[in-house]
Amino acid sequence: MLKACFLAVALSFYACPALSSASEIVGTVVGVADGDTLTVLDSGRREHRVRLAEIDAPEASGQAFGQRAKQALSGLCYRKTAQVTVHTIDRYGRNVGTVTCEGVNANAKMVELGLAWVYKQYASVDSPLIDLERTARQKKSGFGSTRTRNRPGSGA
Secondary structure, X not given: OHHHHHHHHHHHHHOOOOOOOOOEEEEEEEEEEEOOEEEEEEOOOOEEEEEEOOEEOOOXXXXXXXXXXXXXXXXXXXXXXXEEEEEXXXXXXXXXXXXXXXXXXXXXXXXXXXXOEEOOOOOOOOOHHHHHHHHHHHOOOHHHHOOOOOOOOOOO
16 A cells, blocks of 8 residues: 555656656746736646735736736746746645746735735735835835725725
């Protein structure tokens, strides 16, 4: 039984060439759904849906700043090489992680631009993203430039 479990684990790593360690995906960004979700195509031609960890951005359709957030993430990552440090898998089956596109931390950059908030439910209390969000609000970047500084769609 133990041999069968070991073999299954070993084969699962072999079947996932993009996972250089159990927690990293490397590939080209081939799609951007909105300001916090993108698709990475690895060298084995496998697509990975990725949610940027610790941030939340408005939906591209229907929420204020949604298209602007999608365009910003596209500018940072689309058709560029991305490294994803996977933290977990969410309930929708997406990899949730920190995304670096050609040396730029996309999670941090989206918050710095004021086009995403820190997802406080999932971020650590000492996350550096918290200071980036505070600075973006003070500079009135992105969302901070509007009269209301509440999350679009939050009803608050």
